[in-house]
Amino acid sequence: MSVDKDDVGQMAHLARLAVGDEERADHAHNLSNILAFVERLSAVDTAGVEPMAHPLEMTQRLRPDEVSEIDQRDRFQALAPLTQDGHYLVPRVIE
Amino acid sequence: MHDRTIAELSAALERGDFSSVELTQATLSAIDKGAELNAFITTTPDLALAQAQAADEARARGEATALTGIPIAHKDIFCTNGVRTSCASRMLDTFVPPYDAHVVEQMRAAGAVMVGKTNMDEFAMGSSNETSWYGPVKNPWDKSCVPGGSSGGSAAAVAAGLVAGATGTDTGGSIRQPAALTGISGLKPTYGRVSRYGMIAFASSLDQAGPMARSAEDLALMLEAMAGFDARDSTCVNTAVPNYQASLQDFNLKGLKIGLPREYFAAEGMDSAVTQAVEAAVETLREAGAEIHEISLPNTELAVPVYYVIAPAEASSNLSRFDGVRYGHRCDNPEDLEDLYKRSRAEGFGEEVKRRIMVGTYALSAGYFDAYYLKAQQVRRMIRDDFAKAFESVDIIAGPTAPSTAFAIGAKADDPVQMYLSDIFTIAVNLAGLPALSVPAGLADSRPVGLQLIGNHFAEAQLLGAAHGYQQRTDWHTQRPAGEG
Numbered sequence: 271m272s273v274d275k276d277d278v279g280q281m282a283h284l285a286r287l288a289v290g291d292e293e294r295a296d297h298a299h300n301l302s303n304i305l306a307f308v309e310r311l312s313a314v315d316t317a318g319v320e321p322m323a324h325p326l327e328m329t330q331r332l333r334p335d336e337v338s339e340i341d342q343r344d345r346f347q348a349l350a351p352l353t354q355d356g357h358y359l360v361p362r363v364i365e
Numbered sequence: 366m367h368d369r370t371i372a373e374l375s376a377a378l379e380r381g382d383f384s385s386v387e388l389t390q391a392t393l394s395a396i397d398k399g400a401e402l403n404a405f406i407t408t409t410p411d412l413a414l415a416q417a418q419a420a421d422e423a424r425a426r427g428e429a430t431a432l433t434g435i436p437i438a439h440k441d442i443f444c445t446n447g448v449r450t451s452c453a454s455r456m457l458d459t460f461v462p463p464y465d466a467h468v469v470e471q472m473r474a475a476g477a478v479m480v481g482k483t484n485m486d487e488f489a490m491g492s493s494n495e496t497s498w499y500g501p502v503k504n505p506w507d508k509s510c511v512p513g514g515s516s517g518g519s520a521a522a523v524a525a526g527l528v529a530g531a532t533g534t535d536t537g538g539s540i541r542q543p544a545a546l547t548g549i550s551g552l553k554p555t556y557g558r559v560s561r562y563g564m565i566a567f568a569s570s571l572d573q574a575g576p577m578a579r580s581a582e583d584l585a586l587m588l589e590a591m592a593g594f595d596a597r598d599s600t601c602v603n604t605a606v607p608n609y610q611a612s613l614q615d616f617n618l619k620g621l622k623i624g625l626p627r628e629y630f631a632a633e634g635m636d637s638a639v640t641q642a643v644e645a646a647v648e649t650l651r652e653a654g655a656e657i658h659e660i661s662l663p664n665t666e667l668a669v670p671v672y673y674v675i676a677p678a679e680a681s682s683n684l685s686r687f688d689g690v691r692y693g694h695r696c697d698n699p700e701d702l703e704d705l706y707k708r709s710r711a712e713g714f715g716e717e718v719k720r721r722i723m724v725g726t727y728a729l730s731a732g733y734f735d736a737y738y739l740k741a742q743q744v745r746r747m748i749r750d751d752f753a754k755a756f757e758s759v760d761i762i763a764g765p766t767a768p769s770t771a772f773a774i775g776a777k778a779d780d781p782v783q784m785y786l787s788d789i790f791t792i793a794v795n796l797a798g799l800p801a802l803s804v805p806a807g808l809a810d811s812r813p814v815g816l817q818l819i820g821n822h823f824a825e826a827q828l829l830g831a832a833h834g835y836q837q838r839t840d841w842h843t844q845r846p847a848g849e850g
Contacts (some may be wrong), residue, residue: 284690285681285726286703287719296725300781304724307782310730311740313520316746321742322749324570325556325798326822330599346464351695358690358758361701 273301367391367436368526371583375431380455385424385434389417389478392436395527396480397434402481404522406441407449408481416478421474431610433476436530441482442489453485453497453564456713458691465564468532468574469538475716483531484518487715488684489539491515492787495778496717503774504547506812506846510771513543513787519577520547524846530578530587534564537672538767538791541803544577545766545815548805550832551577552584552840557602558648559588560595561707569600569677571672573797578602580842581804581832582590588591588769588825589717590714598692607826616830619654623647624759628665629790631844636769642807642814643765643844649838650763650831658759662751667744668793669785672742674728674741675796680718681725687713698775720781748795754822765790766803766815790817805841813841 273281275294278301282289289297343356352359367388369377378385393410413436420434427431434487444450444462446469451457465473473479484497494502494517502517504510507523512521516533520543523531533540544551552575566572576587592606630640651657689695689709696712699705714722728737755762767787777784794801799819801813806816816835820828836842 281723281727281730282707283721284730285722286685286706286710287714288704288707288724289719297720297729300720301723301727304673304720305727307785308737308741309669310673311670311674311744314667314740316740316743316747319743319746321739322647322746324600325744325749325796326602328557328600328602331596333596342463345580346691349460349463349692351689353690361699361705362688363702 273298273305367395368528369613370579371432371435371529371586374435374529375790378434379429385417385420385478388434389413389436389480392480394570399525399527401508402505402521403500403524404484404502404518404525404527405438405481406451406453406484406499409448409479412448413478413480416473420475420476420478430475432472432584432590434478435530436478436480436528437472437520438481438483438519438528439469439479439523440483440485440516440531440533442534442565443532444565445469445479445482448482450482450565451498453487453499454713454715454718455498458498458694460692464563467560467597468591469563471590471593472532477590480528483522486515486517487718488565489515489534489536490680490717490721492538492542492784493519493777494518494543496715497773498715501774504771505547507771509602509773510812511774513546513767513771515539516577517543519817520544520549520551523547523549523577523579526845530576530583532574533577534572534574535795536567536676537795538788540575540577541791541801541815541817542767542788544803546771546813548813548844549579550581550584550802551575551578551590552802552825552828553794553800553823554588554592555800558800558823558825559591560593560598560601562595562597566683568676568754569683570679571676581836582610582613583827583830584802587611609826609829612826613830613833615771616827616834618650618831618834621655621761621831622658622759623650623655624658624660624755624762626660626662626665626764628662628763631765632768632770632789634786636809638809639765639769639814642809643816646806646816646835650835653834653838660755660759660762662755662793664744664748664751665793668748668796670687671741671744671748671788671796673724673785674737675745676727677721677725678738680724681722684718684722689713717781721768745796748793753798754799761824761828762819764817766817770809770812770814794819798822800828802828803833804835805844807841
């Protein structure tokens with residue numbers, strides 16, 4: 271699998287990363303090498319092999335649906351780049 | 366005063382040779398003198414001295430444990446309440462968490478004194494500690510070389526004798542490979558043994574925290590404090606934590622069945638001096654009564670490709686939380702919301718992190734998911750099954766930790782695939798969720814070589830016992846870089 275500059279643009283868009291035109295050639299080169307490297311998996315016969323998501327194959331625990339956190343809104347919002355009246359601020363989305 | 370193992374420091378504190386406050390002062394001054402290594406991102410002298418004072422008071426009340434008053438460092442991936450936690454990324458350069466990771470709570474509850482946060486590869490993505498926003502870490506054995514990664518700052522700090530123990534995390538070898546390259550001991554526990562709560566996530570089905578120190582005995586002391594059930598990590602296993610230190614004394618190498626995977630001794634690009642050192646270590650184990658068997662792990666060469674699908678896929682999902690809205694870096698003057706996301710992430714993340722996010726995004730995207738992600742999960746099971754089969758006939762598996770000794774800073778920085786291959790012997794262990802450790806097993810060209818021991822799930826006590834038995838018969842773990850200690 272070879273990746274070109276347009277593919278890099280598409281991957282970067284899906285990942286919400288701004289990638290300048292000048293960086294795309296470098297990324298295309300490295301990503302092509304990485305994908306070529308993992309490509310060898312396609313030659314492996316995996317017929318009938320169940321995909322494995324958890325190394326110990328345990329099912330995840332459930333817990334009672336109860337409040338476990340206290341209200342620390344001021345502490346958390348102190349970490350935010352921009353807040354106002356207890357809200358996180360982002361550029362206007364709806365005109 | 367400070368430059369000893371945890372067990373030795375603990376005994377000295379108990380005898381009253383010095384106080385934890387004195388020990389902590391000596392440690393902080395050693396860290397200042399060792400600043401050239403760039404092993405620390407943040408030091409916390411005031412907090413450390415307060416914790417040391419509290420440790421001395423606890424000891425006076427007769428409440429000391431083995432770790433009480435011992436200065437340690439945490440990898441900067443563990444959230445620390447009120448102390449900047451950067452994950453070595455510009456994204457989190459000013460992030461001060463409002464809570465502690467479970468590992469941090471556990472170590473403090475055991476009385477350990479936190480002296481600072483260690484340097485690492487950005488978001489733990491790297492094998493050389495060169496992807497850190499705060500610059501590379503130098504290997505105390507040869508300052509032109511990398512210490513390995515991603516827990517390179519913890520490894521360098523312990524190797525240089527700045528601290529006796531440090532925490533690390535291991536997603537594909539990030540505790541064991543730097544331990545090998547800096548001549549220290551490091552353990553990756555079984556997946557789920559140590560809680561991941563408050564440990565900034567990279568690849569959640571692989572990430573595991575563990576101890577880094579100068580002996581297997583010290584690893585046992587630290588693991589016992591770090592491990593334990595925590596309901597806040599849904600994959601943390603609810604089984605009792607053994608008394609690892611006591612099990613060291615009871616362990617006997619005689620009759621232990623050790624498997625040598627032939628694929629680990631015939632790998633491409635293997636440094637023959639590393640092979641020789643590891644073979645000599647195996648001979649020591651044989652002389653101590655272990656039975657050596659040749660085994661096969663036939664899918665060994667597929668582990669790195671599987672990892673470089675699964676880890677980036679999980680990372681692309683985990684790192685989507687860094688959006689410049691609730692915390693972390695935000696770009697100046699965003700035009701609109703999409704511009705805010707894209708530029709904040711582009712400015713906040715380094716090149717390797719961006720590469721992995723894009724690879725993972727690609728592997729998970731419509732039309733490619735089955736060919737990459739599902740396929741990798743299938744081969745992951747085949748790799749796990751290879752180990753399960755091997756453990757039907759042997760107790761532990763031995764081999765090299767890394768294919769070479771420490772390499773020069775910059776040597777592999779421009780070639781991601783070559784860098785990835787430095788984890789060829791460590792990655793399969795994470796895919797299978799197994800415990801494994803690295804201990805120093807010799808020098809090649811004056812640089813340390815690591816012996817890796819791999820155990821079955823939850824066989825940490827056996828691994829530590831075997832490593833301790835090896836260290837009773839050899840002195841590689843006591844050797845120090847020139848000019849240190």
